[in-house]
Amino acid sequence: MASPAPAPLDDLDLKVLHALQIDGRAPFSRIAAVLGVSDQTVARRYRRLHHTANLRVLGMTDENLLGRQSWIVRLHCLPDGAEQLAEALAKRPDTLYVVLISGGTEIVCGMKPRSRKERDELLFDRLQRTRQIVTVSAHCLLHLFYGGRLGRRSKPTVLTPEQEAGLQPPAPVLSDAPLPLDAADEALLAVLRRDGRSTLTELQKATGLSEARVKRKVEALRSAGVLYFDVQYDRGPLGQAVSAMLWLTVAPRALAEVGRALASHPEVNFTSAITGQANVVASADFRSPDALYTYLSAKIGALDGIHAVESAFILRQVKQLTYEPGR
Template sequence: MEREEAEPMPSRALDALDLRLLQCLQIDGRAPLTRIAEVLGVSDQTVARRLRRLRTTARLRVLGVIDESRLGRTNWIVRLRCTPDVAEQLAGALARRPDTSYVSLISGGTEVMCAMKPRSRQARDELLFDRLQRTPRVVSVSAHCVLHSFYGGQLDWLNKANGLAPDQQAALRPPPVEPVTDPLTLEAADEALLAVLVRDGRATLTELQAATGQSESVVKRRLERMRATGVLYFDVQFDQEPLGHEVEAMLWLTVAPAALADVGRALAAHPEVRFAAAITGQAGIVASTVYRNSGELYTYLSEKIGALAGVQAVETALTLRLVKQLAYDPGR
């Protein structure tokens, strides 16, 4: 057990212990503070104090995330080009929708990008072919179906930080997800649990009981089942600036079909990449990336992307402002 630390001064900069704590939460968002403290070799009070500080300085949130693919649903990435005077309003409206998980302003404030998780084909068509197409001052809408994820979801960028030793990670890692061949079906009680967890992944059993009207044992069993089948996992949401990431960019890579798998695997291994997936459309792969500065972005494009066989063209779009990441935060 390490020496008890003094109360840290308010700061947005994250130190090594903060990073290890974030990685602990990424591995198991519902891990008890006592287990996290044991893994990190610090006191329970230190972990609790750090969490409080991170919630303030880095806007830390642990959120439950639904893996739509396990329910037979399809994810979409939508790009909307619009006039500058409506971009923020449009982004805000999309962020408030429950079927969006990511919304950002890019490309000089004339483009909004969002990740959509429509619950049905009817909901998808109503949004893509009706509502968005008729929205005033929206110049164009392009929708790209996510065909295959190379990195992202349960494989979060924090896993590349290497803040924890393998034995520390193993002490926190939940049981492996069961293989599923057919889409799963959620019951009303499952939906009620998820409605709470997507807002607060560390909601107490008492709060989950109140939301479902079921006993603690039933709540635990349903929660364990959704985690075991991969329907539910937990993600950590926080500001990137305290980690020194001043530049965020979306890369749209035009890739020869025969090279999609190789390029995707290469991107997944790059520390700059937070998310990478094969999509429909002219750009066969989209990737979300982070850098300390624009010089690092240039180096990444010229040296790492430029060295990948099969990449024919790259469109780079800087993220000007993140409006929604998993859960809508009007204070962002």
């Protein structure tokens, strides 16, 4: 017998979700105090969201602040090779996400090579020699308008401004110089990438440091802006059944204005200026294909400076930010 469908998310579920988007490591006690419920209620709703919407809190790094570049790579593949290649790319530690689009013959993946050597080996050697790939185009992220460290804090939400203020972590103090990481930092970040709410005891075990030093390291990485917490979840339970990628060709004079406009749209969950003829990329979520049509014709069509737009449905998310074989 099939399992019953989970109940739709209610107002408190959405408030807990929004609270975690503001601070993914906020203690349940602080979230409870802001929402006016008990700690146990927040913990139960967190578990419910994990089950119903596949909610996960992930510790992410801002690669720019580590002196590294982030890339979006588009791979056009032979019809019988895309899925197998996508699965192989998903297992690589330097891929952030991997999606199948355009009838299942195109792969788009976010990549974070740790060095120029790793980048060149991947883009100019491994991918070029892969039999299933017809064409490769790589686009460096130049300027993030929305997503990552800048994500989900300026859109219409279910919390009041006072509640948001009660959960907002201190703003990071960014430096122009890349922040060096030691072995303990790398071990700590590896654990938080799998589970951003890992306990101090779990982080202590992974690093071999005292609990007090682990706590200071987490705070130092957050205050420098290197470490931030992203919330990953399925959009279906929220009525967003369709996801799409948009590639916009924008006049240089209009780049900043178009980027800010996209960042303000509730549908958009990521947008950045990139290298290439299509110089702005965005991903967005919609209720239906008709909602995507309305968005393109009404909101995108109203923006000045856009010369062309390419849109494609995301058919399958092969990797979402992290990958753990066997899970």
